[in-house]
Amino acid sequence: MRLAFACAVHSLWNLLPKLSRGSTYRPINPEPEHARRDVAVVAALALAPAIGLGIARFAYALVLPDMRADLHWSYADAGWMNTTNAAGYLLGALVAARAIASVGAYRAMVAGAWACVVALMLCALFRDAIPLNVARVLAGLGGGFAFVSGGVLAAGVAQRNPERAAFLLGLFYAGPGLGILLSGVAVPFTLERFGAGSWGTAWAALAVLSLPLAIGLHLARGESAAAPPSVQANPRYKDMRWLLCGYLFFGAGYIAYMTFMIAWVQGSSGGVSFQALFWAIIGLATMASPWLWMVILKRFLHGHAFAVLTGITAIGAMLPLISNTVPMLLASAALFGSAFFAVVAATTVFVRRNFPQARWPSAIGVLTVVFGIGQMLGPVAIGFVNDVMQSLESGLWASVMLLFIAAMLGALQRDRETA
Numbered sequence: 001m002r003l004a005f006a007c008a009v010h011s012l013w014n015l016l017p018k019l020s021r022g023s024t025y026r027p028i029n030p031e032p033e034h035a036r037r038d039v040a041v042v043a044a045l046a047l048a049p050a051i052g053l054g055i056a057r058f059a060y061a062l063v064l065p066d067m068r069a070d071l072h073w074s075y076a077d078a079g080w081m082n083t084t085n086a087a088g089y090l091l092g093a094l095v096a097a098r099a100i101a102s103v104g105a106y107r108a109m110v111a112g113a114w115a116c117v118v119a120l121m122l123c124a125l126f127r128d129a130i131p132l133n134v135a136r137v138l139a140g141l142g143g144g145f146a147f148v149s150g151g152v153l154a155a156g157v158a159q160r161n162p163e164r165a166a167f168l169l170g171l172f173y174a175g176p177g178l179g180i181l182l183s184g185v186a187v188p189f190t191l192e193r194f195g196a197g198s199w200g201t202a203w204a205a206l207a208v209l210s211l212p213l214a215i216g217l218h219l220a221r222g223e224s225a226a227a228p229p230s231v232q233a234n235p236r237y238k239d240m241r242w243l244l245c246g247y248l249f250f251g252a253g254y255i256a257y258m259t260f261m262i263a264w265v266q267g268s269s270g271g272v273s274f275q276a277l278f279w280a281i282i283g284l285a286t287m288a289s290p291w292l293w294m295v296i297l298k299r300f301l302h303g304h305a306f307a308v309l310t311g312i313t314a315i316g317a318m319l320p321l322i323s324n325t326v327p328m329l330l331a332s333a334a335l336f337g338s339a340f341f342a343v344v345a346a347t348t349v350f351v352r353r354n355f356p357q358a359r360w361p362s363a364i365g366v367l368t369v370v371f372g373i374g375q376m377l378g379p380v381a382i383g384f385v386n387d388v389m390q391s392l393e394s395g396l397w398a399s400v401m402l403l404f405i406a407a408m409l410g411a412l413q414r415d416r417e418t419a
Contacts, residue, residue: 038157042168044219045157046175048109048150051210052143054179054283056116057085059206060136061262062187062279066199068263071127075260075395079383081136082259083376088137090372092144097361105149105361106221112145113214120207124200148368150175152361153220155352166298166349170290173345177286177337182209184279192272237366239416243303243350244370246409250310251374253402254340256382256395257317264392268324278333285337293342297349303413305346310410312339314403321396344371354416378402 060082068078092112099108119139126132154172158165183206190202237244265278296305316336319328351363382395389395 038161038164038168039171041220042154042157042171044216045109045150045154046172046178047213047216048113048146049143049173049175050177050179050182051113051116051213052139052146054176054181054286055183055206055210055213056120056139056143056179057082057089058176058180058258059183059187060085061259062183062275063191063199063202064259065263065266066191066196066202070197070199071129075383075386075392076380077129077383079259079379079381081133082255082379084133085136085140085143086255086372086376086379088140088142089144089147090140090369090376091137092141093148093365093368093372096145096148096368097365099145100149100152100361105152109146109149109153110214110217112142112147112149113210113217115139115142116146117207117210117214118142120203120210124203124207127200144368144372148361148365151348151364155348155360155364156357158352159357165352166345167290167294169348169352170294170297170342170345173341173348174287174289176341177283177289179213179283180286180337181280181283184276184283188272188276188279239354240350240363240367240413242409242413243306243347244367246303246306246310246406246413247347247367248370248374249402249406249409250313250343251371252378252381253374253399253406254313254317254343255375255378256399256402257336259379260382260386260392260395261320264320264396265329267392268320268329274326278329281330281333282337285334286341289338289342289345292338293345297342297345301353302415303350303410305349306343306413307407307411309339309343309346310403310407313343314400314407316340317396317403318400321393321400350413350415 064078064081067073068075071077096108116139119135119142122135122138123132126135150172154169158168161168186205186209187202190205191198194201262275262279265275293309296308300308313336316332316334316339319332319335322328347367348364351360351367355363378399382399385398386392386395
């Protein structure tokens, strides 16, 4: 009896791969060493957007209410700080492909990440608008370099693993979630500990958080050869015109949520602990996105993955405006956080599917430029709406509309082979 039971357990164990993967039976083998290494490399590359976006860009929303109160800013002034950051990001995206061709993607990525660390320290040292805006431009420039260069390297790793390409790209674009999570834990409690007007200390804390992440990028240094050696021919951008238009509206729409949502939470009597929880859920959901949306990224063709994920992002942004309750706020953080960087991953998946590898830097670069323009226009425009209407709700509704427009435009995009 014991022998029969043992045999049954052994047979069931060997059948698990077949049941879980829906494929023909194969004996259980350890995951190849190179596959495990590639996952570790992409995880290391993901530290670049964790610094450049998760901390250097998005943590501004956490510091903004204290800065606005202390420096007597309007909502438009507050939005302008993110607009200058987006302008730096746009500049970084414009020259990233050329930098990759000159010094390699890895060096460009590392330089961008360390520029973000320096910018965070500058934000901690200055109070005047001009140096603060210069620091935000530097953070954007570094973030653009880190994001585009890291994306090119991650796409190269994914090219070696076509079966896991969507997951690997999703893993890279989940990197900002780590930065969001860390800043969401650190900033609210730093501000509470040191009191009103301590936003400079919060920026210093963010710089300290970024240091080990920047050092961790050296774990991916062997990937410098993964970047295409040249960027000669440019893609035919008209072949992805609908995706470009949708990405412009997405950039303008999502950044308003990430700029003003903590102010909304505060206005809804959300204390420090709830602010930290809200931001941490966005970060955790972003980190989980490769597992949540991998099927969509892998199987949806044309611009459909972009459209669906942008629609999910829009619904997440809309939930607090429908009902400003704690469950709805947390659901908003989880849904928005899980989808908004999966949208970015969808654009890279589209590029990989439609262009040869030598054109990836240019294609990713032009998408990032359009994205940057949207991010540059969005905060100040939404801030102006907030000032005119004397309400955060009006601007947040405008951002939701922009996201739905982006989803509709993305749905019109077709792959080059079927255009």
